[in-house]
Amino acid sequence: MTTFLTGWGRTSPSPATVVRPRDAAEVAALVGAAPGRGLLARGLGRAYGDAAQNSGGLVLDCTGLGGWSFDEATGLVTASAGVSLHELMTALVPRGWFVPVSPGTRHVTVGGAVAADVHGKNHHRDSSFGAHLRSLTLVTADGAVRTLTPDEPLFHATVGGMGLTGVVCEATFGCVPVASSLMRVDVRRTGDLDETLAAMADDDDRHRYTVAWIDLLARGRRMGRGVLTSGDHAERGARDFAPRTLLRAPRRAPGGLLNGVSVRAFNEAWYRRAPRRASVVQGIAPFFHPLDAVEGWNRVYGPRGFVQYQFVVPFGAEKTLREIVGRLSSTGTVSFLTVLKRFGAGSSGLLSFPMPGWTLALDIPAGQRGLGRLLRGFDERVAEAGGRVYLAKDSRLRADMMARMYPGLDRWRRIRDEADPAGLFRSDLARRLGL
Template sequence: MTVLTGWGRTAPTPARLARPRSADEAAALIKEASRRGVVARGLGRSYGDAAQNAGGLVLDCTALTPSWAHDPNTGLVTASAGMSLHDLMAELVPRGWFVPVTPGTRYVTVGGAVAADVHGKNHHVDSSFGAHVRSLTLLTADGATRVLGPDDELFWATVGGMGLTGVIVEATFACVPIETSRMRVDVERTRDLDQTLDVMTATDDRYRYTVAWIDLLARGGRMGRSVLTRGDHARLDDLPSRMRRDPLRFAPRPRLSAPPWVPGGLLNRASIGAFNAVWYGKAPRARRGVVQGIAPFFHPLDGVGHWNRMYGSRGFVQYQFVVPFGAEDTLRRVVERLSGAGVVSFLTVLKRFGEGTPGMLSFPMPGWTLALDIPAVQSGLAGMLTELDGWVAAAGGRVYLAKDSRMSAAVMAATYPRLEEWRAIRRRIDPHGVFHSDLARRLCL
């Protein structure tokens, strides 16, 4: 038995942990599962309880036959579910290819990327990870191994299905050709939330990747002031001469590591306020064509190993929601509520989503998405987030399952319109409820 948590470290539960090395080993373990069921787990980067199963079985899939293949003619990659995007990038980038979608960390597995239908800074152009998957292999509760494509409804129940339809064994997906391992980036500072929304609406479509960092502690006329970062993969002629000698070099490593024990309260209003002031102040009003590496552009927090420890032993809550275009008043109301309450969030980011995938429980939809990290010790946090859930639901939005650790089943049912369709497929493919998780119990899935 091993005590497991999500990346937020807020709700530890004990489970029997096993590490199958093949689909056959995983199938044998599934047959031995108790009434508490089984769920797959990758690198544990879902923030809440999606990869936990109190009293049951958890399959650590990172040891599943570590294999991958790439067809340079088509750009298609087939990779085992336990392979991390970090390891995949280390193989692909020097060959002139990049993953189609990456979230804010490259330390997620291919299986996790499919199960959470992860999104990145390019959603407004390229949608989420599931849109690029051509086929996946799924181990189901009856021990069968099924190869599924986008024409199968079980495929779309699995993409974004949080591991509750079976164990993803491998996936084939399309990748993106690149000339260099650098990004050509434009940086711009905005004075308030209204200007941030206006600039993003007017200019985001000029870039493949866009994101806005928001100073959540700014109030009054400065509320929602932001630093916009937009970019594209740099071409060879975008690089200075010294970088052209090895244009596809990619070897990122954490520069620092948080110690195992960090005192509670280190990230507080004073420390985050000081950081925000410096970060906003040093950003240029407008700068074009800045050359950055892939790692600092996409994964700045990966530069600090075990950065989740910085929130102390009580951990933190990651809250991410999306509201449709036309519901900007709701977004503004949420930012006002958080800013007025002095909520401490080390990283608050705003993005624009484009068209989502047909994934029945996939999170993205056309609209605005805001994500923030909040120390679990924040006063009045539970009640405030429940209040925000209501505003998001009323606006026709939803909360991201891969980051959620506290949403109610009622909010889930009200905000995911294809839930019953997904449940029907799950009952058919897993009639005895073999696949289960703490998230599934909490949300009555």
């Protein structure tokens, strides 16, 4: 069936034939019959840009690859690629376990978590998803079903490889023991960017999870003010985990709801609502996945959608981070959600995004005047600083910038070309970036 697909940002739709395989054997058969435009695996569609689209080709809806098992003695999960982190958390938390890494949404499949090498609020302590993988099962271009371990080069090309080395069908990874479904959370309000950065650096050794919300519309001495949230799993409490949808975004929200006036008012209210310092108890869902409480929240940006821009710069490049925040503030760029985190050591994925440093993520309504030129300028500054842009959220990076930002690209290409010499696995992102 031909379907128009978009990423979560709802920009750049493209048509593809979508098929839903039920097991690795069906995946292998589809790989063997792939059309000239190639094929690509897709999970729950939470990549923001065009990473899970294959214009004119075949897209495998891998949510049909279900089933998982858990070894309580070792904490190891073996899950099919279509299993979501939500499904795993719902079953594991009551048993006293939690996934090793959770991004900002739990509606991500295991296959997607591998392909994007997702990260979370605990990266400074626990790295990204790929660092916890013991093995993965991959259907390669020749139709073979291969089990890969960290001893093999193709494993490291697949982790963070955006689905371009084959179709991930299964993964085995370690989980984290927890005593309850509650989080002990320290909340701190910061007055400017320097205070935010200093507070986050200070919290690295104190808390497993840290994240800061930044007010990009604050100017002058208040530029970069924020709310720092640091948490750890509570030592006691109930283990129930049944998060609910609290709101539903309208199916056809008009454009322009999120503008300078509305976002400035929201930012002021959110900042003032936060205590100067406080310790609170939260559930796992409100702490890790607050936006999941709003079904279809991406529709709030209107019919043109939105661009998520996330970059990382290494420690020592704080000047670049300050320049970008200052430029966003001075231009009044509207970002409804702006999140700052610290990364620790990255995983071994050759195209994995995280590296030790500062990462800033912005949600910007599409169509803002001068946005393309502004972000291209940021690309240059990020590359000059030795940083990079996150491919799982990208929708507009140029191919020449890709080569500058990802030093493992040439090695990744050699491994990928050996596994897929005809370039069977393709995506709109891969075509745009010359991959």
